Every structure is written in C-alpha cells, then in structure tokens.
Amino acid sequence: MKYTEGPEIQDTKAPSGPIEDRWEKRKFGAKLVNPANKRKLNVIVVGTGLAGGSAAATLGELGYNVKSFCYQDTPRRAHSIAAQGGINAAKNYRGDGDSIYRLFYDTVKGGDFRARESNVYRLAQVSVNIIDQAVAQGVPFAREYGGLLDTRSFGGAQVSRTFYARGQTGQQLLLGAYQALERQIAAGTVEMFTRHEMLDLIVADGRARGIIVRDMVTGEIERHVADAVVLASGGYGNVFFLSTNAKGCNTTAIWRAHERGAYFANPCYTQIHPTCIPVSGEYQSKLTLMSESLRNDGRVWVPKVAGDSRPAGEIPEADRDYYLERIYPAFGNLVPRDIASRAAKNVCDEGRGVGPGGLGVYLDFADAINRLGREAVEKKYGNLFEMYERITGENPYETPMRIYPAVHYTMGGLWVDYDLQSTIPGLFVIGEANFSDHGANRLGASALMQGLADGYFVLPTTLGDYLAAGPFGEVSDEAVAEAEIKVRTRIDRLMAVNGTRTPDSFHRELGKLMWDYCGMERTEESLRKALERIPELREEFWRDVKVSGTAEELNQVLEKAGRVADFFDLAELMCLDALIRTESCGGHFRAESQDAEGEALRDDEHFAHVSAWEFSGDGPVLHKESLEYEYVKMTQRSYK
Amino acid sequence: MNLTLRVWRQSGPSAPGKMVTYRVEEVSPDMSFLEMLDVLNERLILSGDDPVAFDHDCREGICGMCGMVINGVAHGEQRATTTCQLHMRHFEDGATITIEPWRAAPFPVVKDLVVDRSAFDRIIQAGGFVSVPAGSAPDAHSIPVRKEDADDAFDAATCIGCGACVAACPNGSASLFTAAKITHLSLLPQGQPERLTRAKAMVDQMDAEGFGGCTNTGECTAVCPKGIPLDTIAQMNSDYLKAN
Numbered sequence: 006m007k008y009t010e011g012p013e014i015q016d017t018k019a020p021s022g023p024i025e026d027r028w029e030k031r032k033f034g035a036k037l038v039n040p041a042n043k044r045k046l047n048v049i050v051v052g053t054g055l056a057g058g059s060a061a062a063t064l065g066e067l068g069y070n071v072k073s074f075c076y077q078d079t080p081r082r083a084h085s086i087a088a089q090g091g092i093n094a095a096k097n098y099r100g101d102g103d104s105i106y107r108l109f110y111d112t113v114k115g116g117d118f119r120a121r122e123s124n125v126y127r128l129a130q131v132s133v134n135i136i137d138q139a140v141a142q143g144v145p146f147a148r149e150y151g152g153l154l155d156t157r158s159f160g161g162a163q164v165s166r167t168f169y170a171r172g173q174t175g176q177q178l179l180l181g182a183y184q185a186l187e188r189q190i191a192a193g194t195v196e197m198f199t200r201h202e203m204l205d206l207i208v209a210d211g212r213a214r215g216i217i218v219r220d221m222v223t224g225e226i227e228r229h230v231a232d233a234v235v236l237a238s239g240g241y242g243n244v245f246f247l248s249t250n251a252k253g254c255n256t257t258a259i260w261r262a263h264e265r266g267a268y269f270a271n272p273c274y275t276q277i278h279p280t281c282i283p284v285s286g287e288y289q290s291k292l293t294l295m296s297e298s299l300r301n302d303g304r305v306w307v308p309k310v311a312g313d314s315r316p317a318g319e320i321p322e323a324d325r326d327y328y329l330e331r332i333y334p335a336f337g338n339l340v341p342r343d344i345a346s347r348a349a350k351n352v353c354d355e356g357r358g359v360g361p362g363g364l365g366v367y368l369d370f371a372d373a374i375n376r377l378g379r380e381a382v383e384k385k386y387g388n389l390f391e392m393y394e395r396i397t398g399e400n401p402y403e404t405p406m407r408i409y410p411a412v413h414y415t416m417g418g419l420w421v422d423y424d425l426q427s428t429i430p431g432l433f434v435i436g437e438a439n440f441s442d443h444g445a446n447r448l449g450a451s452a453l454m455q456g457l458a459d460g461y462f463v464l465p466t467t468l469g470d471y472l473a474a475g476p477f478g479e480v481s482d483e484a485v486a487e488a489e490i491k492v493r494t495r496i497d498r499l500m501a502v503n504g505t506r507t508p509d510s511f512h513r514e515l516g517k518l519m520w521d522y523c524g525m526e527r528t529e530e531s532l533r534k535a536l537e538r539i540p541e542l543r544e545e546f547w548r549d550v551k552v553s554g555t556a557e558e559l560n561q562v563l564e565k566a567g568r569v570a571d572f573f574d575l576a577e578l579m580c581l582d583a584l585i586r587t588e589s590c591g592g593h594f595r596a597e598s599q600d601a602e603g604e605a606l607r608d609d610e611h612f613a614h615v616s617a618w619e620f621s622g623d624g625p626v627l628h629k630e631s632l633e634y635e636y637v638k639m640t641q642r643s644y645k
Numbered sequence: 646m647n648l649t650l651r652v653w654r655q656s657g658p659s660a661p662g663k664m665v666t667y668r669v670e671e672v673s674p675d676m677s678f679l680e681m682l683d684v685l686n687e688r689l690i691l692s693g694d695d696p697v698a699f700d701h702d703c704r705e706g707i708c709g710m711c712g713m714v715i716n717g718v719a720h721g722e723q724r725a726t727t728t729c730q731l732h733m734r735h736f737e738d739g740a741t742i743t744i745e746p747w748r749a750a751p752f753p754v755v756k757d758l759v760v761d762r763s764a765f766d767r768i769i770q771a772g773g774f775v776s777v778p779a780g781s782a783p784d785a786h787s788i789p790v791r792k793e794d795a796d797d798a799f800d801a802a803t804c805i806g807c808g809a810c811v812a813a814c815p816n817g818s819a820s821l822f823t824a825a826k827i828t829h830l831s832l833l834p835q836g837q838p839e840r841l842t843r844a845k846a847m848v849d850q851m852d853a854e855g856f857g858g859c860t861n862t863g864e865c866t867a868v869c870p871k872g873i874p875l876d877t878i879a880q881m882n883s884d885y886l887k888a889n
Contacts, residue, residue, distance in 0.1 A: 059779070066778040078700060079766050081806055082708040098786065134780070141782035143775045143835040145799040152789025170799060176707055177802060184774035191770040199763065222755055251702040285675045290683055291704045392706065395723075395730045398675075461779040507690045509683070553690045558657070559698055559756045562690055 006536050006581050007624040014268070014617050014628040018423040018467075019123045024636055025105075028127040031423065032466050036473035043068035046472050047231040049216055051203045051258050053080030055175070055453055056436025057237025058182035059460030065189030067465060069472075072229055073186065074198045074218060076253055076564075081183040084239060084251040085456060088175025089296035089389065090159065091167035092139075092453040094132040099156060103164040105129045112451060113637045115161040115341050116416075116444020117591035117607065119271070119615075122636055123423060124441050128451075131458040136168055138461055142181040146170050159449040160297055161341040161644075167450045172296050172389045178453055182460070201227070202564065203258045204492045206234065206265045206432065209484035212477060213262075213432035217485075217492045221564065224557040226492055228485050232475040233431045233468060236262060237460070240415035240437035242275065244572045244579065245524070246516020248412035249281060249294040255568035256575045259419050259438050267427040268617040268628060270420035270440035272575065273583035276447055276592045277525050278413030279345035282396055282406075283365040292411040293396055295368070296389055297449040300338045302373035302382065303406070305329050305345070307366050311356030317367055317405045328352055336644040343446045343592045343605070344644060346410035350525050351603065353409075360407040369405035410525060414452060416443045416592065417582075420617040420630075424467035425459060428619075431477075433468055435459035440615070445591025496556050499566045504549030508566040511546045515539070515569070515576060523580050528596045532584040536577065543573040578618055578625060585627075588612045600641075609639055646672040646733060649741040650685065652697055655754050658761075662754065664743070674734035678721065679704060679711065681733055698757040706730040706870065709805030712812070713758045714745040719809035719868040727807065727870040747812035751819070751855045762808050764854040765822060771850035772843035773826040775835050794832045802829040803871040810865035810873075816857030821865035823851045824881035825873045831884055844884035 020027040020034070038046065046069050050061040053075040061073040075083060095108040108129040113120055136154070140146065146168050147155040159167045170177040189195040200221040207215035207230065215230035238258035242248040263269045280295045306327045308320055328348060330337045340348075349366050352358065359365050374382050379402060383390070390401045397407070418440040425433050425441070436456040443451065522535035546569065554560045589598040589605035590612070598606045615630040647670045655662030669685050676684075679701050686696035701711040706727040713728055715721035721731045736742065744758065752760040790798075802825070810821035827844050830836030836843070859878055866875045 063779040077702060077708075077710060078762060079806065081766075082702055082710045084703060084708070087703045087705055087707050096785070134782070136785045137782040138777070138779055140785040140788070141775065141777040141835055143798070143830050143833050145795050145802050145829065145833065147799075148790055148792045148795040150792050152791055153786055170802075173707070173803060176805075177799075180802065184769060185777075185779075187766060187769045188774045188776065190766075197766075199766075249705075251708060252704055253702050286673050288673060288676050288680050288684060290677070290680050293705045391725075392730070395706075395726060396677075396732070398732070398734055465779065505691070507687050509687060551690055553693060554695050559759065561698055562696060 006577060008581060009624065009626050011619060011626040011628050014420070014630045016121065016422045016630065019121070024122060024126045027123050028130055035466050035470035038469050038473050040068055044070055046070060046475050047072070048233050048235060048468070049074070049229055049231040050235045050237060051216065052083065052237035052239060052438070053183070053186065054083035054085035054237060054239060054436060055179055055182055055456030056460045057235070058083065058179065058186050059457050060235055060237060060435060060464050061195050062182060062185035062189050063461050063465045064468070065192065065194035068194065071189070071195040072198065072231065073195050074201045074203060076200065076202045076221065078199055080186055080197065080199065081180060083179060084254055085179045085453070086176045087251065088453055089172040089294065090298040091157065091169035091174045091450040092135065092178065093159065093166050093450040094136045094168060094454065095129050095166060096133055096136060098154060099165050101164045103166050107164065108132060108166065110637055111162050112448060113444070114642060115446055115448040117446050117605070117642060118444065118609070118613070118634060118639045119590050119632065120442055120444030121632065122634060127463065128442050128455060128458050131462045132454050134462060135454060135457045139178055139181050142185065144170065144177045144181045157298060158301055158339060160300065160339050160345070161448040169298065172298070172386065175453060178457065203238070204261065204567070205488045206262045207480065207485055207488045208265050208429060209480045211430060213429045214477070214480045215485065217488045222559050224560065226489060228489060230480045230485065232472055232477050233433065235433045235435060235464065235468070236419065236438050237436045238438050240418065241575055242412045242415050244516070244576050245412040245519050246512050247284065247289060247292050247520070249278060249292050252291060255571065257568050257571045259434070260571040260575055262419060262427070262429070262432060264620050266429045266620070267432055268420040268619050269417070269578060270615050270617045271417040271582065272579040272618065273586060273593050274416035274445050274591065275412060276342060276414040276416060277346040277410045279342055279349055279410050280368060280408045281411035282393065283360055283409040285361070293392065294411070294413060295393060295406065295408060297342065299368060299386060299389060302385070303338065303368040303370050304372060305338055305366055305368055307352045307357040307359060317359070333644045340644045341446060341448060346525060347594060349410055365407040365409045367405035368408045370401060371405070374402065414447055416440065416445060416447055420615070424470065425464055426467065426471065431471060433464060435464050445593055495567070496563070499550065499552050499563060499570070500556050502547065502550050502552070504551050506549050506551060508550055508552070508562060508569045511542065511550060512569045512572065515542060515572060519576055523583055526594050526596050527583050529584065532580050535580045536584065539573060539577045539580065546570065546573065581625065582616055582618065586612055586616065607641070646674060646736070646738040648672055648736065651741065651743045653745045654697070654757055657756060658753050672733055674732070676733045677704065677729055678715070678731040678733065679729050698759050700759050701729055704729040707805060709807040712747060712807045712809055714747065714812055716743050719747070719812040720870055725870055725872050747808050749811045749817040751817070752808060752811060765806050765808065765819070767854060768819065768823055768847055768850045769826065772839065772846035775830060776839060788834050790833060798829050798832040801825045801832070801873060801877050804873050805871055807870065809868045809870065811856065813864040813868040814857065815862055815864065816860060818859045819851050819854070819856040820859035820878050820881065821869065821873055823847050824877040827884060828877040828880040831880060841884060841888035844881060845888035848881065848885045
C-alpha cells in the first residue's frame with residue numbers, strides 16, 4: 006500500500022507551564038457560553054457508552070440541545086456495560102502511597118511512553134471527581150464494613166486504587182450515566198434516537214455539521230444537522246472478528262469521519278487481553294473476557310514440560326511453571342496486559358499450552374481458596390466463576406480456569422487535540438473512539454476512567470469553547486445532499502451484488518487474517534502478506550457478498566455488510582501503520598524488535614511520535630506528532 | 646447434534662406471524678444458543694430466505710439485548726442465564742425447540758424475535774435516577790454506606806433490563822424491573838431525597854405503559870437471569886403506599 010508523508014501535526018490546544026496547572030489553565034482560558042444561548046446550540050452525540058452517555062447527559066444538564074444516537078434498542082446496552090473489573094482513581098483512600106502523580110506516572114509508563122503527558126495528567130486529576138460523581142448517583146460500589154469504599158489492585162500498579170462493583174463495574178457505571186441521560190431525556194434537553202446507525206458525517210464550510218443515519222427499523226435514511234458532532238462510538242476490535250467486543254461494535258462512524266478528513270491515529274495499537282476464555286470451535290462468534298482482577302488471587306501456570314497431558318489436578322507443584330511469578334518477580338501475576346498476553350503466547354508456542362489445541366494456560370485459584378476460604382473467593386469473584394462455568398461447563402472452584410489472550414481494546418482511534426477535537430473543526434471524539442490517553446497499551450481499569458473523564462468533565466468544558474463562536478447558521482443543502490447520496494449509493498451497491506458469500510463469512514476470514522498477521526506478534530513478512538491479501542478479499546467482498554432482504558426494513562444482514570466493508574479499509578491502514586512502526590511498543594510487538602530476553606524493544610529515536618493518518622484518494626498521508634516527556638523519564642519498562 | 650426448530654416469524658409489527666419449522670444439523674454441544682441460530686441464519690441467507698431477526702449484542706450475559714422464549718420459558722430452562730449464555734449442551738440430540746419472542750402488549754413485535762422494549766426507558770425517565778448534575782458531587786467518602794445496604798442495593802441494581810420478567814408474568818407486569826431500580830436507590834442514602842416521588846412516578850408510568858399488576862406469582866424472579874429477588878416488589882409497594 007502506497008503512502009506519503011505530510012507535514013508534522015501539533016496539538017495546539019495543550020497549555021504549557023507546570024503540568025499540574027495545565028487543565029486549570031485550559032478551563033479558565035476556555036470561552037463560556039451564556040445559559041440563554043446554550044439552548045440555541047445543537048449538539049449530536051453518537052454512541053451511549055460511558056463516554057457518549059455521560060457526555061450527552063452532561064451537555065443536556067448544561068442546557069444544550071442534544072440529540073443522542075445509538076444502534077441498540079436502548080442506550081443502556083452500550084458495550085461499556087461489559088467492563089468487569091473496576092475503575093482507577095487516585096483517591097489514595099488506602100494511604101498506600103498513591104497520588105495523582107503516581108497514577109499519571111503509572112499510566113504513561115504502562116502506555117510504553119507513547120501517550121501525551123498533558124492528557125494523562127489531566128486524566129489522573131479528573132479521576133477523583135469521577136468516583137465522587139458516580140457515588141452521588143447511587144452507583145453501588147463495593148464497600149468495607151466501616152461503610153467506606155473498597156479498592157483492589159490491578160495490572161501495572163503497586164497500589165490499590167481500583168474501585169469496583171463486584172465483577173460488574175462497567176454495568177453499574179454505565180447505568181449511572183444512562184440514568185442521568187434518561188433524566189435529561191425526560192427534561193427535554195436530550196432527544197434520543199435508538200436503533201439508528203450513523204453512516205456518514207456532514208461537513209460544510211470546513212466544519213462538522215451533522216450526520217446521516219439509517220433508521221434500522223424502517224430503513225429510512227435521515228439527515229440530522231447540528232453545531233457540533235461528538236463521536237463516542239467505541240473501538241474497532243471487531244476488525245479481528247473474534248474479540249471481547251459486543252457483536253455490534255464497529256468502526257463505521259469513525260471510519261466515515263476519517264474519510265471526511267479526520268486523521269486516524271496509531272491504528273495498529275490494539276490490546277490483547279490476557280485472560281479470556283479460549284476458543285472452543287469454528288462456530289465461535291465472540292470471546293468472553295475474565296476480568297483482570299482475577300489475577301489478584303489467581304496464579305497463572307502451565308506444565309514445565311511440553312506435551313504434559315495430565316489433568317491439572319494430577320500435575321504436582323514441582324512440575325508446574327508459574328511463569329509470570331518466575332519471570333517478573335516484582336509484579337508477578339499483575340504485570341500489564343501486553344506482557345501477560347505475550348508470555349502466554351510464548352509458553353503455548355513452546356508446546357506447553359493446555360486444553361484443546363494447546364491454546365490456553367491455567368489460572369488457578371486453589372491457593373486463594375486455601376488461604377481465604379471458598380466463601381471469600383466466591384464473594385469477590387462469584388459471578389465471574391459462574392460465567393466461566395456457564396460457557397465452558399467446567400467448575401473453576403475445582404479445576405483451574407483455562408484462559409488465553411483475545412483482542413479486547415483499541416488504543417488507536419481518531420486523532421484529537423487536548424480539547425478532544427479532531428482535525429475537522431466541530432468534530433469531537435471521546436472515549437475509546439479517540440486515541441489520546443493510553444499510548445501503546447492501556448492499563449486495566451483505565452478505560453472506564455477515560456470514558457467518564459471525557460464525558461462528564463473534559464468535553465463539556467472544551468466543547469463550550471468551540472460553541473461560544475456559534476450558532477454556525479444554516480447548513481448548505483448541497484453538503485447534506487451530497488452525504489445522503491453517498492450513503493444511499495453505498496447501500497444500493499451492497500444490495501445489488503447478490504453474490505454467494507455471507508457478510509459474516511468475509512468477516513471471519515478478514516478477522517483470521519488480522520489475528521494471524523497483525524495480532525499479538527507482527528513481522529514485516531506477515532504484514533506484507535496481510536497488505537497483499539486484504540485488497541484481494543475486499544475485491545471479492547464487493548463482487549460476491551450476499552445481502553438478503555431489502556434496504557427498507559429491519560435488515561441485520563445489510564447492517565453487517567456495511568460494517569464489514571469499513572473493516573476492510575481500516576484493516577489495511579492498521580497493517581500499514583504496523584509495518585512502518587518497526588519498533589515494538591506496548592501492545593504493538595514487532596518480532597524484529599525485541600531484547601535478548603524477548604521483551605518489547607522501543608526505538609525512541611525514530612518512533613517517539615503519534616502516527617496520524619490523513620485519508621486521501623491516492624493513498625494515506627502520514628503526519629507525525631512528536632511526543633515529549635518532561636516529567637516521566639523514558640526508560641525501558643521493567644516489571645521484574 | 647441435530648435439531649428441529651419451530652421459530653416465530655413475523656415480517657413487521659402489523660403483519661401476521663406464524664411458527665415456521667427448520668432443521669439444523671451438526672450442532673456442537675459447546676455452541677451457545679445464538680451461535681446455533683447464526684448457523685441457521687447463514688444457511689437462510691445463502692438460500693435467499695430472510696434470516697431470523699433477533700436482538701443480541703454483548704453475548705456475555707450483561708447487555709440485556711437478547712431474549713427469546715425457548716420451549717415456553719423466557720431465556721430457556723437454564724436458571725439465571727440469558728439466551729446468549731445458554732449452551733446447546735443442555736439440549737438433547739434430536740430435540741424440537743420452540744422459539745418465540747417476548748409476548749406482552751407493551752412490547753410490540755418489531756420483526757420475528759425482535760420486540761420494542763422502549764417502555765422500560767420511559768419508566769426510568771419517570772424517576773429512576775438520582776438528580777445530581779455532573780460536577781456537583783461531594784467527596785465519595787463523605788457519606789458512608791453500610792456494607793449490607795450497599796450489597797443489597799447492588800443485588801437489585803444488577804437488573805439488565807432484558808424484559809424476561811414481563812414475558813414470564815401471566816399479567817405482563819413490569820413490577821420486578823421497576824422494583825429493582827426503586828429498591829436499588831431506596832437502600833442508599835443518595836436515593837433518599839427523591840425516594841417517594843420516584844416510587845410514585847415510576848409505578849404510575851409502568852401502569853400508563855399498559856403493563857399488568859403484580860399478583861405475586863413469582864414467575865418473574867424465576868426467569869430473571871440476574872436473580873433479582875421478589876422482595877424488591879414489597880419494597881416498591883411500601884414506598885408507593887407511603888408516597889400516596
């Protein structure tokens with residue numbers, strides 16, 4: 006795939022000065038919109054997860070006219086709901102040495118020095134307000150007998166700063182945001198559009214001014230215009246077909262915005278989560294995560310010798326290799342996700358994997374049950390154990406869980422500045438859909454933190470600064486009509502192919518290819534193969550896909566086909582991005598770039614930058630944003 | 646495994662529906678129920694037929710989007726399990742499985758097994774929240790909550806809004822759904838200021854949506870994938886009576 010290099014890009018909104026004052030400075034510098042004007046300003050928010058739901062609710066509370074869109078039947082279904090483990094906050098309620106600075110430091114280091122210091126510091130600052138907000142909403146966090154909030158440890162941290170609600174933290178936080186959103190819907194500040202899918206962005210006079218959506222029940226194509234558009238449409242992990250994402254998660258909203266001019270940053274940064282239930286067969290439709298919190302008490306091991314086929318219970322201690330504890334004594338089972346995932350892959354590659362196909366490692370709770378008692382373990386992890394048993398038919402109280410890494414989160418996303426604004430004025434991107442805070446690897450319990458930080462606290466301030474110059478007047482009919490025709494043409498094209506393969510069969514093949522060639526380990530050879538194969542498969546898709554039914558009704562095959570078509574284009578950019586980043590960093594592991602012990606080897610001299618891709622008909626254009634570290638010294642990460 | 650499916654097919658809200666029979670072969674016992682339906686749908690698409698429309702998203706039992714009546718039981722006979730988490734190992738080879746949508750007047754069929762559950766959102770809109778705008782919260786530790794209360798509130802708060810309780814209830818009542826939210830917030834200090842107005846508004850909205858009344862049959866809690874306890878309804882009634 007051909008690409009060219011364009012001028013460097015800069016985050017012009019990031020304030021200078023001492024890092025702890027920057028957000029305060031930006032907030033004070035941001036223009037305000039007077040209350041009477043707010044109701045004349047229209048904002049569209051796409052997606053109702055933690056970021057989108059909290060943003061729409063908060064913008065409604067502030068008095069803006071908000072339209073909120075989701076593809077599900079109600080905003081409460083967004084996939085944030087499936088986050089299990091918890092949410093980080095620098096409250097230091099335990100007095101164990103935590104601080105805003107330490108959360109900032111851990112996050113920059115955990116992201117393998119590929120995130121912006123200013124953004125991460127702000128995230129750590131705002132984290133404390135999120136917990137306050139959620140508690141005030143009635144989110145039932147776990148508590149201790151004294152009535153205060155309980156916390157636990159998560160990967161990549163040596164303090165206990167993760168707040169949780171059993172294994173359903175995402176659900177409880179999302180329902181808090183959903184309830185705030187429903188309150189605003191009742192108040193009339195937010196108009197809700199469920200079962201609507203965004204299919205294009207309207208850009209007029211250089212500003213994002215609206216979206217084209219399809220009503221998924223009637224098939225009707227609708228136009229919605231506004232003064233600003235906020236995308237909170239989540240990540241693109243489903244490009245791999247098998248992932249822990251919900252089935253509906255897709256890249257369409259951000260990809261279409263990318264085609265309209267929003268730069269796509271670091272598409273190759275994908276997170277492979279170490280503790281998922283292994284694949285059981287060809288028919289598998291998705292993978293299920295087992296919360297990272299399990300690594301607090303579960304011990305990861307495989308047999309010492311390859312080919313040891315004894316059942317777990319018959320393998321004596323002496324023949325077990327607790328490899329994370331052995332290789333990383335300081336962090337043990339709590340090393341960051343990228344490291345734990347790759348370690349699992351390595352032992353499986355050595356033939357020491359367990360379960361069908363040898364693609365699994367044990368996560369063993371026997372010691373925890375002996376130490377704490379079954380009841381205590383059940384209290385902490387009961388619902389996760391039940392979930393495991395329901396899916397596998399095995400009882401984890403008696404035999405160790407089998408786990409294997411799976412695609413879970415995408416750190417890449419649309420490029421945004423400190424204000425969370427993309428390269429298209431008026432288009433803001435929040436939550437997993439943007440690229441901003443996690444660098445090359447996200448720490449556990451930080452996605453909930455970022456989504457809510459963006460939605461409740463950051464966007465409502467920075468969006469106001471943009472809207473203070475509005476309203477921006479009528480949107481030219483030409484721009485709206487052009488976007489609508491583009492959407493209609495594409496749907497007609499998909500309907501007209503009438504080939505012999507289902508959208509799912511193409512998606513599976515693309516996903517397999519991405520997992521094999523652009524997954525946990527990438528090489529120049531594998532990426533070149535992918536870049537050769539993706540266009541061929543895409544060509545076959547457009548020649549041979551079969552979409553049944555009509556476009557004027559509820560048609561889940563058509564929905565799927567449109568999303569798969571965008572995944573092809575994204576997959577190509579991911580592989581290109583992975584190919585030219587010849588270093589290893591965080592979740593991006595290039596086999597050519599590792600140290601003597603097999604750890605990821607960064608190349609700070611050539612790659613301490615964000616790769617922001619501009620869409621162009623002649624092939625993508627690369628813009629680099631250089632990353633500077635004033636506070637956290639760039640070092641090789643060590644969890645030993 | 647080889648199975649015979651009897652599936653409710655209905656092309657739109659006002660179209661007549663009927664049961665249609667399909668054979669599905671070579672089903673693996675490790676498949677989820679929805680993966681088994683995926684297999685059927687892939688075949689239907691290729692043969693030019695309309696695949697069976699059904700709602701689903703997370704496929705890990707938490708989003709609440711999936712739900713169908715399987716052999717007469719909402720989410721199937723496996724207790725505390727959503728349809729997406731139900732696995733084929735619980736069915737016999739050669740079995741005939743009947744699959745229908747949730748049936749309740751306030752949940753009109755959209756297509757096949759897809760129903761409109763927006764009435765639930767309107768019940769939440771009536772008062773299922775604590776009025777606390779972003780940025781106005783005091784420090785989280787300023788209000789201690791008894792662990793028992795927090796745990797009980799959590800148990801009620803785990804409702805996923807799937808609607809199985811309504812589908813199972815002989816009266817088509819949404820009492821368990823409504824009571825779960827009322828109980829969650831009633832048990833916490835944060836929920837106290839709006840406690841009675843909330844209960845009244847939510848119950849009134851539930852009635853306005855056309856859901857039936859509760860006669861304590863307990864079918865709701867029996868099918869609830871999250872095991873929301875029946876005594877939440879007592880809490881709801883108590884708050885509602887006080888509010889009147």
